[in-house]
Amino acid sequence: MQTQVLIIGAGVTGTGLARDLAMRGVDCVVVDKQDVNAGASGGNHGLLHSGARYIASDAAAAAECHAENRILKRIAPHCIEATGGLFVAVAGDDENYITDFADACRRCRVPVMAVEPKDALEMEPALSRRLIAAFAVDDATIDPFRLSLNNMAGARQAGGRLLRHHRVTGFEVHAGRIRHTRLRDEITGRDLFVAADVVVNAAGAWAGTVAGLAGAPLPMRCSKGTLLVTQSRLASRVINRLRRPTDGDILVPGGTVSVLGTTSARVADPDGVYPEIDEVDAIIAQGAAMIPELATSRYIRAFCGVRPLPGDGAAFADGDGDDRAASRGFLLMDHHRAPERLANFITITGGKLTTFRLMAEKTADLVCERLGVVAPCRTHCEPLPDATTERWTQPGLAPAEWWRRKAGGDLLLCECEIVPQSTVDQIVAGLGALGGRPNLNAVALRSRIGKGPCQGTFCSQRLAAYLYDRGHLAGDVGIEQLRLFLRERWRGQRPLLWDLPLAQAELLEAMHCGLFGLELD
Amino acid sequence: MNDERCDVVVIGAGLTGLAAALFAVRRGLDTVLVGRTGALGFASGLLDLLGVHPVGGHTPLEDPWQGITALRADQPQHPYALIDNPAIERALGTVLAFLAANGHPYITRPHRNQTVPTAVGTLKTTYALPCTMAPGAMALARRVPCLLVDFHGLKGYSARQIAATLAGVWPGLTPVRIAFPEAHGELLPERLARALDTVPAREKLVAAIGPHLGEAAAVGLPAVLGFYHSPAVVAELQQGLGVPVFEIPTMLPAVGGLRLRELFETALPAMGVRSLWQQWVDGARRLPDGRWRFSVAAPSGEQHFTARGAVLCSGRFFGKGLHADRHGIREPLFQLPVVQPPHRADWHHKDLLAPEGHPINRAGVAVDETFRPVDGRGRLVHDNLFAAGTLLAHQDWVRQKCGSGLAIATAYAAVRACAALI
Numbered sequence: 056m057q058t059q060v061l062i063i064g065a066g067v068t069g070t071g072l073a074r075d076l077a078m079r080g081v082d083c084v085v086v087d088k089q090d091v092n093a094g095a096s097g098g099n100h101g102l103l104h105s106g107a108r109y110i111a112s113d114a115a116a117a118a119e120c121h122a123e124n125r126i127l128k129r130i131a132p133h134c135i136e137a138t139g140g141l142f143v144a145v146a147g148d149d150e151n152y153i154t155d156f157a158d159a160c161r162r163c164r165v166p167v168m169a170v171e172p173k174d175a176l177e178m179e180p181a182l183s184r185r186l187i188a189a190f191a192v193d194d195a196t197i198d199p200f201r202l203s204l205n206n207m208a209g210a211r212q213a214g215g216r217l218l219r220h221h222r223v224t225g226f227e228v229h230a231g232r233i234r235h236t237r238l239r240d241e242i243t244g245r246d247l248f249v250a251a252d253v254v255v256n257a258a259g260a261w262a263g264t265v266a267g268l269a270g271a272p273l274p275m276r277c278s279k280g281t282l283l284v285t286q287s288r289l290a291s292r293v294i295n296r297l298r299r300p301t302d303g304d305i306l307v308p309g310g311t312v313s314v315l316g317t318t319s320a321r322v323a324d325p326d327g328v329y330p331e332i333d334e335v336d337a338i339i340a341q342g343a344a345m346i347p348e349l350a351t352s353r354y355i356r357a358f359c360g361v362r363p364l365p366g367d368g369a370a371f372a373d374g375d376g377d378d379r380a381a382s383r384g385f386l387l388m389d390h391h392r393a394p395e396r397l398a399n400f401i402t403i404t405g406g407k408l409t410t411f412r413l414m415a416e417k418t419a420d421l422v423c424e425r426l427g428v429v430a431p432c433r434t435h436c437e438p439l440p441d442a443t444t445e446r447w448t449q450p451g452l453a454p455a456e457w458w459r460r461k462a463g464g465d466l467l468l469c470e471c472e473i474v475p476q477s478t479v480d481q482i483v484a485g486l487g488a489l490g491g492r493p494n495l496n497a498v499a500l501r502s503r504i505g506k507g508p509c510q511g512t513f514c515s516q517r518l519a520a521y522l523y524d525r526g527h528l529a530g531d532v533g534i535e536q537l538r539l540f541l542r543e544r545w546r547g548q549r550p551l552l553w554d555l556p557l558a559q560a561e562l563l564e565a566m567h568c569g570l571f572g573l574e575l576d
Numbered sequence: 577m578n579d580e581r582c583d584v585v586v587i588g589a590g591l592t593g594l595a596a597a598l599f600a601v602r603r604g605l606d607t608v609l610v611g612r613t614g615a616l617g618f619a620s621g622l623l624d625l626l627g628v629h630p631v632g633g634h635t636p637l638e639d640p641w642q643g644i645t646a647l648r649a650d651q652p653q654h655p656y657a658l659i660d661n662p663a664i665e666r667a668l669g670t671v672l673a674f675l676a677a678n679g680h681p682y683i684t685r686p687h688r689n690q691t692v693p694t695a696v697g698t699l700k701t702t703y704a705l706p707c708t709m710a711p712g713a714m715a716l717a718r719r720v721p722c723l724l725v726d727f728h729g730l731k732g733y734s735a736r737q738i739a740a741t742l743a744g745v746w747p748g749l750t751p752v753r754i755a756f757p758e759a760h761g762e763l764l765p766e767r768l769a770r771a772l773d774t775v776p777a778r779e780k781l782v783a784a785i786g787p788h789l790g791e792a793a794a795v796g797l798p799a800v801l802g803f804y805h806s807p808a809v810v811a812e813l814q815q816g817l818g819v820p821v822f823e824i825p826t827m828l829p830a831v832g833g834l835r836l837r838e839l840f841e842t843a844l845p846a847m848g849v850r851s852l853w854q855q856w857v858d859g860a861r862r863l864p865d866g867r868w869r870f871s872v873a874a875p876s877g878e879q880h881f882t883a884r885g886a887v888l889c890s891g892r893f894f895g896k897g898l899h900a901d902r903h904g905i906r907e908p909l910f911q912l913p914v915v916q917p918p919h920r921a922d923w924h925h926k927d928l929l930a931p932e933g934h935p936i937n938r939a940g941v942a943v944d945e946t947f948r949p950v951d952g953r954g955r956l957v958h959d960n961l962f963a964a965g966t967l968l969a970h971q972d973w974v975r976q977k978c979g980s981g982l983a984i985a986t987a988y989a990a991v992r993a994c995a996a997l998i
Contacts, residue, residue: 332921336902466731466762513732516696516827520734524753531741537696538929545928552924553900557936558893562618564928564937565894566828569974570620571696574929576634 058084058216060422061236061251063223063265066096067199068403069257070206071415071434072422077213078437079423079430084249085215086238088222090500091203094259094325096408097500098360100282100307100314101199102293103127104409105140105192106165110156111299116384117163120409124193127412131439133446134202138308140194140293141175142167145185145344148298153188156297160192167192181289181346194293196307199408204445204501208485212440217489219497221247226254226269232398233269253399253422260325260361262404271395273388273402276364277325281334282316283551286353286508289313289346296345302334303341306349310450315342315349322361330357335550353555355508356547365405385414389421399425444485447502453478468521469514471507476521478502483527493527495519495540508556511544512563516571538573579880582606582850584994585870587857587909588889588897589613591980592965594840595671596887596987597849602670603995608881609844610852610872613837615895619980620825621799621832623682625668625703626656627689627977632931636701636977639687653970655982658945659989667988668981672704678843680835681807683710691716695733695798695826697741703981706832708801708810712822715794721748723792724824725785727756729763732827733798749796752788757781768800769831772809782816789817799823799832806835852879856896860886860909866960884998885960887990888912888941888949889983890967897967898940905939910961913951915942915969933975940969947990960997962990 060076062069065087076083087093106120128135144153160167168191175189176182207217220241227235233254238247258265263275288308296304307314318334335357343350365386385406390397403418416432423430447453454473457465465475482501483493491497495518498504504518505511515537522528528536541563552560568574586596589611597609625640629647637643641661648657656664672682682704683690689701690713705713715722724735735751742749756763757780759771771777785795795813801823802809813821825832845851852872859871868886872879890897890909899908905916916939917923923936941949941963949957964986966973973979 329926332919463761464729466729468731513827517732519696520732520737523734523737523740528737529740531697531744533737533741534696534698542928546926549924549926549928552936553902553920557900558896560924561892561894562828564934564974565618565979568929569624569977569979570622570700570825570828571694572698572700572977573696574931574933574975575628575636575698 056084056247056249057251058082058249059252059426061086061249061254062257063255064094064257064259064261065091065203065207065217065219066094066257066259067092067203067408067411068259068406068414070203070210071411072255072257072403072418073210073215074206075415075419075432075434076422077210077215078433079419079428080213081423081426081428083210083215084218084251085207085210086218086221086223088220088241090219090497091207092200092500094261095360095362096199096203096259098282098358099199099280099408100305100316101196101309102305102307102408103135103195103197104407105194106163107142107160107167107192108295108300110159110163110165111152113384114163117165119384119413121163121165121193123410123413124195126435127197128195130435130437131202131205133441134198134205134439136196136308138194138196138292140192140295141170141179142190142192142295142297143175143182143186143345144188144297145183146187148187148296152298156190165192179290179292179294181348182294183345183347188297190297194295196293196309197408198448200448200500201446205439205442207489208442208445209440211489217491219491223265223268228269228397231396233400253401253425255418255422256400256402257404259404260363262363262402266402269390269395269397269400271390271393271397271400274366275404276366277322278362278364279320279322279328279359280317280362281330281338281357281359282314283335283338283354284356285313285315285349286355287311289348289352294345301341303338304345306342306346312355325361328359328361329546330359330550332550354551356506356510357550358547363404385410387414387417387421442485444481444488445501447478447482450503453503468517469504469507471509471514472503474502474504474514479518479521483525493522495522495536496543499540505540505544509559510548511541512559512566515540534573537567541567541573579882581882582608583883583998584608584885584887585610585857585868585881585883586887586889587611588891588895588965589853590615590889590891590895590965590983591619591836592891592983592987593889594844595984596889596964596991597844597851598671598674599667599988599991600887600995601844601847601849603991605995607848608850608852608883610855610857610870611890612854612856613841615891616833616837617829618894619833619836620828620830621706621836622700622702622709622825623704623980624977625689625981627701628975631933631972631975636691637689640689640703641687651970655943655968655971655986656978658943658947659985663989664981664985667985668704670988671984674843675839678839679804679807680839681707683707693738693742693796693824695738695824697738700825701977706806706823708806708823709799709825710822711794711820712796712824715796715820715822716746719746719748720793721791722750722794722796723785723788723790724749724751724796725788726751726753726798727763727768728753729756729759729761730765730798731762738824750790750792754784754788757784765798765800765826765831766803766834769803769806772800772802773805778809778812779816782813785817789819792819794820794822796822796824798826799830800826803831803835804838857909862958868960885962885994887987887994888961888963888967889965889987892940892966907941910957912941912949912957912963915939933972937972937974938970941967942969946993947986948993960994962994964990
């Protein structure tokens with residue numbers, strides 16, 4: 056396979072870069088060892104920062120956030136809910152931080168407005184009665200899946216390609232250039248070689264591993280963050296704790312739910328991370344100080360992501376080693392200028408969801424310079440098209456469309472989130488347009504399937520049966536796909552199994568293990 | 577205020593409670609049964625005895641009785657270790673005879689488990705099969721070429737999926753999708769089953785399947801073949817098509833479980849069990865003379881029963897016999913001691929499908945050899961309170977595939993001990 060640019064990693068940065076390059080007329084292929092947003096891009100709050108979060112730790116990042124927040128609201132409104140946000144302090148919180156907050160925001164040019172606690176309580180009745188200070192900021196929520204899927208669909212319009220389930224296993228370097236990148240198809244086990252003029256490493260928390268395969272040392276720290284999804288939406292705005300960033304201090308609404316997080320725990324390896332039970336308890340305890348209802352709320356799911364933090368951390372971490380104090384700026388590394396002197400290898404990592412577009416722009420500038428392409432970036436002014444096949448992660452959209460069409464026989468496969476067969480057809484068409492084949496997890500990632508209270512107990516097999524009926528699955532792969540799908544849901548269910556969810560997990564096991572015997576070979 | 581006396585109150589109306597009430601009334605005890613039968617709708621209708629031992633092994637047991645003997649030696653705390661094989665056989669025999677007498681015969685093979693295909697295309701090993709599913713085990717054993725029929729509008733059941741998934745072990749499966757007679761849109765299994773209780777619907781189904789029969793020597797359908805009259809429905813389809821017809825277990829909730837529920841709900845009151853369906857014991861108090869006084873919140877007002885003994889068959893978390901919060905597991909009615917892992921972090925494995933099963937599934941109420949709950953030191957909690965079924969500790973009915981056998985055998989043993997006491 057040949058291309059001008061090979062992009063490793065289909066997170067927000069990789070897919071955003073693909074669209075940016077495609078708009079400049081550059082041919083590219085995106086590869087991911089799993090699927091779109093499999094790493095930190097899919098394991099975060101979905102928060103479009105106002106910048107106020109970083110005023111104390113990283114003024115430059117705060118200003119960047121503010122600028123990108125404005126741009127994204129303009130170019131991708133369909134991915135964003137302009138909820139606004141509050142920073143709130145409760146009795147006992149650091150008074151100095153509260154006093155300095157507004158001035159610090161202004162120094163970073165982050166808009167902020169003081170709100171009387173009684174008004175804040177009227178705006179957000181779920182807030183603690185022990186509220187002592189509140190400020191309004193321009194936070195918003197953003198659907199990172201729709202964003203990446205739309206970016207990839209946009210790239211495809213200009214010839215961009217996506218290879219899911221392809222892992223980079225090595226580089227053939229000759230005379231200071233990567234000649235071929237070796238990929239392994241994780242499903243068939245076959246090797247594939249890609250010859251690209253430029254290779255961009257956008258592998259997020261795995262960037263160090265990928266760079267290592269090219270013989271380019273890239274010290275990285277991996278900081279795991281765990282988040283919880285509540286059963287219902289507890290606040291209409293983003294609620295931030297007004298203090299130095301710590302565990303469980305942001306509650307972000309998302310459709311009909313709220314997402315509470317995060318934690319920050321250094322992990323040696325970004326693979327094999329799980330939301331842990333002690334993290335869940337810590338998040339709930341912290342969050343409840345801000346929103347008391349969190350102590351008794353029902354939770355649907357936990358998940359985690361691994362933040363890629365460039366550097367070895369020695370120069371960044373503060374006294375207690377909290378990686379949240381580390382710079383959240385990004386690292387764009389031209390390996391031509393590094394000791395390994397690889398002329399066509401570039402790494403982009405670090406940063407955060409809010410600044411993904413800027414990261415993609417700066418990377419694309421460097422790629423174009425390397426290719427000798429003269430074309431300006433247009434992603435800051437040209438709206439992101441909303442592809443019809445890539446919008447089904449939006450809560451409430453599938454039910455609304457289903458109700459509007461009222462097509463006889465368009466059966467609901469996921470009854471919790473009201474996802475009908477016709478939605479699955481569209482997602483499968485979108486995958487097909489990118490040259491891919493559907494599987495249970497791929498359809499789930501692109502829709503709300505499995506995200507409701509039953510967490511896939513029923514929709515898993517309904518979806519499998521439907522994909523067989525439509526000829527998308529063949530042979531006995533359905534068994535393994537059911538296992539993969541249910542295991543993926545389980546990662547997020549396990550730490551939250553008490554009360555009613557535990558009873559439902561019992562039903563899940565009774566059916567899928569007791570009756571279907573999926574745990575047996 | 578309504579205050580009644582009885583010999584025994586059975587608490588819980590899952591398979592365990594229903595079987596316990598049956599055993600109690602058969603022993604001549606004046607029996608009150610209180611409980612929700614809803615959970616039985618989540619049973620498949622297959623009756624497992626023991627399908628896997630040891631857990632983590634991948635080969636289902638051919639002989640469940642040998643398996644139980646081995647289990648008894650390996651896990652002396654398992655509830656099966658408290659009952660001998662002849663008693664388990666008597667218990668099962670009583671229930672199977674009761675089911676047959678009420679129009680739902682089951683098929684067993686001496687000292688053998690049986691294997692049938694499932695809706696996802698796996699093979700399920702079980703002990704007793706409803707007679708409507710038994711021809712499927714035969715067809716599978718002989719790899720008979722089969723027509724697998726499914727219906728437009730029935731979700732989660734694809735004949736094509738079953739045929740494709742099983743093709744490696746059972747070639748010669750041909751899927752076909754047809755319209756269910758006089759139905760359109762989404763089909764609900766229970767509605768189909770009730771429709772097929774009528775003769776015209778069966779005739780139309782035969783007519784719809786007939787043209788697709790080809791060389792098939794048997795026909796497999798989703799388990800919706802009749803509600804009250806499933807054996808007759810299957811017999812008639814067989815006669816009409818000229819080949820054996822069998823049901824394949826569907827997703828849950830399943831008609832197979834609903835049939836059992838309906839059967840017990842009809843037959844037990846007729847046998848003299850005072851049955852308070854869909855109600856719940858919300859208070860239990862010991863009187864000075866040792867008898868139990870239970871309160872039941874009924875729509876007509878609070879009802880009270882004074883009983884000489886009680887059998888707790890309230891199930892696990894799904895049945896509300898156990899309740900867990902973030903800090904631990906408790907038994908909500910009698911506050912019985914619950915054997916459980918020390919921390920929530922130890923309840924479940926990170927892998928849903930971990931071969932050894934989740935430790936929380938072995939949590940529960942520990943009992944002595946007469947099925948009376950005991951505390952952590954093995955001391956009796958109450959001399960006239962008995963416990964049975966999946967509520968019991970030291971078993972994992974899902975992984976061991978022993979749910980029905982455990983329910984029936986422990987209900988039998990608990991009622992036997994209760995009857996002996998009172």
